[in-house]
Amino acid sequence: MKKQKLFSLSMIAVLSALIISGCSGGGLDRSQEVAKDKSIKKYDLVWFDYLNDSESDKAPLLKASYMAKGKQKTETFKKYVENVEDIEQPYIKIRGDEAFIYRPPYIKYDQEPLEGVVKDKIEQKSSDDK
Template identity: 75%
Template sequence: MTKFKLTSFTLMMFTAALLISGCDDSGEDRSQEAAKDKSLKTYDLVWFDYLNDSESDSAPEVKVSYMENGKQKTKTFKKYVENVEDIEQPYIKMRNDEVFIYRPPYMTYDQKPLEGVVKDKIEQKSSDDQQ
């Protein structure tokens, strides 16, 4: 009986190792391939947003708005890779049903202070304040 348990356990661990080694959650390899692939078109990124669903445990979808032929288009993707790079202009590359987002960091510590004048200010109300 002990030999059977040991064999079963070993087989189960081997199967788990095979399954885990086949997973690619990081997307780094796909992202590097897409960056080098000259056949993929590059589009200027306008904005993107995660579509979180509190009912689901899966990764959220991403809604992407981009410029194509001078027109703004929007598309939702289930598969995406987000790359933070030291660039000025964010852009995307698409392959079938997958998007690769290349964007600058949201904040850098060595950026110059902003200067300007506020011309118009609108106070936003919380949804809790509505009656």
């Protein structure tokens, strides 16, 4: 009886490890494959946003705008991968119904400090102030 329980527990552990290893990094692998594939056209990214629906437990849709043939085009995608890379100009690659966003980080900790002069300052009031 103990051998059977031990065998069952070890099989559960092995199956769990297989499931977890199969699930992790799938988007990253697809992104690397698409980034290297020169046949997939690269477009300059204008903007992108997530269309969150508070009623749904599903992943939000991605709405992206990009430049195609000199005109701005906007599309919504159900499948997407967002990649943060050390690049200057964000871009998008589209393969079928799947979007791959490549963008720089929002904050770079090694960037030079900004310099400038404040010309006009407006103090905002709280909604509690009357």
